Amino acid sequence: MLMIGIINELLRQVQSQPSQSIAYFLCQATDPRLNNATGILRSLIYLLVRQQPHLITHLRERYDTDPELFESGNTIYSLSTIFDKMVQSSTRATIFLLIDGLDECEKKKPFQKKGTVLEQVKEQLRQKSDGTFLWVSLVIQEMQNCQLLSEMVDLLEKAPRGLTLFYNRMLLQIQRLERLKRESCMLVLSVVTLGYRPLHLHELCLLVGMPKQQHGFDDLENIIAICGSFLTIRDDHVYLGHQSAKDYLSDNKGSAAVFPAGHITVHHRIYQESLQNLSTRL
Template structure:
């Protein structure tokens, strides 16, 4: 939120100044890696100054493969560095938010910042992060002009005033209170006492109050605990009390969302969570189950997202035993098994019914409904869940004794590769196969007797 405010200020106050920014998000695999950060910054640079495309085009035309494999960061960093050194770039701010949530190859981004910090007096850097010692120590080695440490303990009064102002406005707009000034004042007072200067706590409580009846408002306010952790515990307790199997359905949704490497689309999450077909195949029913999951999740643009990283952290740690039912590695293995099942049942030759195989990818129109809609996540990430699952002894036994994986490769390898190509994810597929081969060798396992044929296509 702070950097969004800074970006808006710079945009209004200095309209001639260019901005390239990226917001890291730990819960989204598309936004939590060094590659993602550089791709985002390069994109923003090109949006503001299209002439910089020459730096990207030159390298892409000569070494296209470098942008599609594990070494893509080095190609991207070279392109970005050349852009920042371009004499025509002018004054620009490079902004990276939540660097601590860049979980994959974070040191590469720190190296990139170090190498380009003093590239030009016109290039300014703004980087935000939580107090992760490794990051703070590394940033401390840089030649920084200004280093701000924002501690709520040092700004308690300002934060309290801001949260209280938010509460006053939101309570006054609650339909259930109908301009009853005495009730409004009471609710404002209690909420301010319990909020403990936490915006997220207040926002989550208002989600519940906005749909409450007038006679329930005070009971809700009195029963809601103070503090974010206790509020999450109350939400989980409410899920536990749901009847007719709905509690178990919510557990499946929450477990799947927590383990997923990116936010899931509505079409994916119901099938991947192994909800009954009568629910998973009807999006409105999936939406109703998600809405039963308290305020842990929200739906935005048909994508299921956590309301905040702290909600995912709570489910991953404190509530893990409730939603996973077993060690987390076992839960990953179940997600792998479900992915294999979905792909085995639904993948087929020429799944888009293309008129001829030589059609260009840009000329393909995605069918409606999309037969790959509920399979996209499974096609890209099933190997990652398998590798996590193989860290559990029982899962290795199931994998060794079972026939699911060799059968999948025998019957659906080409179907899977076709699906990856249609999704533009062939690079991820090749990386997945290499990772799987390494994991199987480390476990002294052989996929099938003629297993090597699968790695030589």
């Protein structure tokens, strides 16, 4: 009943504000068409197309190349791709997606023969995270690069318990990079850590001296990706992923590695680069 009330309220809001769309799905355990992920995506796509007809082009172009789209074993993956393109290209400012009754959806183990591995992964995450969701998020981020089950298990077994030890390992990996990558990572980390606010990618590019390089902007994004355990990009601004990352990079071992000559040297560099760019452009 609560979800129905929320849907009705949002529908009234959407009707008064054409810049918004709403798609909702109610799972039903007794209906095989409405109790699985494929049914959820199919319903959300249908509702989005009803409200924004131009989005049907993403469905049409996929269907034209694969008429068996909804009958094949890869339907869920095809629908996921279509749905992602629709959301990314939507001209509406806000899209509300509501799904109720997920506990009534069909539950399938993503690993048949791999069930033992899945349980091992869950247990390792539970034991080593110390109840910190960020730790779990960072480890799963690393696991996404694993292609073998044995590689995934090995990563989890070697993952240190708690955030401080985890950050130690991430920093050590950066220190082992070749010189140019290592120095670039440390410079970016130091400037972002000392920034009084999140820096725009263009601002950070200027402050670390990369505009002078031929592929400076692309290189900066790659450097941030290498530092993914510490940094993240949202709306073209670079953030430290968590307050614990800022604390780690500002104190003790993290600070010694990122600021070998102290904070003053980096502050002076920021000042110099800012002054030079102002003088060049004004």
